[in-house]
Amino acid sequence: MDKKNESTHVIDKMTVFKDLTKNQKKILKENSAISSYKKNEIIYKEGDKPTGLIFLAKGKVKIFKEGVGGREQIVRMAKQNGFIGFRALFAKQNYLATAQSIESSEICTIEKRCLFDILEENGKFSLGIIEFLASELGFSNTRTVTLTQKHIRGRLAESLLFLKDTYGFESDGNTLKVYLSREDLANLSNMTTSNAIRTLSSFSNEEVIALEGKKICILDKAALERISELG
């Protein structure tokens, strides 16, 4: 029930909420709660029941599923001002994946019941959610194909480009603004940690990227795109 200065509330800044009336926004704000997570904390777990729509006010979060033998597959990466946990909520199911912060994060949870009430009464808002879900589904289908069909180099190159598109660069213009462990990078790209490390090294030797600890600089974007395309 956090009710800070209204004009700076996160709900006022988001384009998804643009079709809401003043009153509807007010209701959402009154029924939302803010909480903080340190790096590597679990926000929700596979099997949990959603309590509301979670809005990532600050930080970065990975969403992953446990697969064969506990092997993780990252299915989504959330960034500041993005949603997490919406799928289970809208499908009226329990979570099918786990959300974990990869850096210190702040989330805002909008209470379920009042969100659904507003969805039902505001058609434009619902249509926005429909469009968003359909886009996510397209992304997921495309990803299924690339993760199953591309070879290791192609998958890793694609992941690096994906991270660039999602989080962008630091102010130097070529360092990825996200710091993943080699293991997370592997879990994103459907490969073992060894192969992620090895393939990163290759890219580094080929001067397509530069490595410095967890920092990854993209030196030759065109080359990465070529590698991603060719399987």
Next chain:
Amino acid sequence: MDKKNESTHVIDKMTVFKDLTKNQKKILKENSAISSYKKNEIIYKEGDKPTGLIFLAKGKVKIFKEGVGGREQIVRMAKQNGFIGFRALFAKQNYLATAQSIESSEICTIEKRCLFDILEENGKFSLGIIEFLASELGFSNTRTVTLTQKHIRGRLAESLLFLKDTYGFESDGNTLKVYLSREDLANLSNMTTSNAIRTLSSFSNEEVIALEGKKICILDKAALERISELG
């Protein structure tokens, strides 16, 4: 603009449309067109622009994406009374996949504009679509993990169980009510045709299934589930 006897129209029989008013249903019916496809005909292609929501009144359809080197990956299988082409329509994008009938089929296309109008004015209907899309997204995410992590036998076993869940059995109680080529079965399960044939033979030797041309009988469902689970 097909307008047959209203009480038997497909829109009256579908549960997704249950929250529509009489008048809304009437509008949809007046703005829908029916067409027929023979086996193996393309209904829409990757890149095409959606003209409406397509409803499969009769038949079976596969939806696939072209991957690396033209290799197909089937991302969905539609059955009688299911929708196809909804994703691109709702995302306001062009199709990301191709839909092709696998037996003679009849489709009913609901004109785009009037569907969106009704979605905007009927909140309950929109919520139904939201729930449907979110479920599909869960299915897609789960499938990504199994297709990338399970081994060939596990993937094929899962596909056979999926086909059983989707299309059910013939009246004998164990013959799958869908007849796919070995190639389609491979494209559904992310493997080469050779490996699909080989693995089907193994299952047949192990008396988990029985084969007779394109007919597949599931003899030991528990065994298939075990194979699907163990990777």
Next chain:
DNA sequence: ACATTTGTATGCTTAAAAACATATAAGTCT
């Protein structure tokens, strides 16, 4: 009815990636 194409089946070879084994570097914790 015949030729031609397409689909199914199986064996063999090769390539890709996982699994395993260490080694070293970097963090974390008293």
Next chain:
DNA sequence: AGACTTATATGTTTTTAAGCATACAAATGT
């Protein structure tokens, strides 16, 4: 600071599945 854990790096072996070749059966066209 030193012990201990975790992350990164790289070499070697083994497994898995793709690729290729060939044979045969079934469907299709003329």
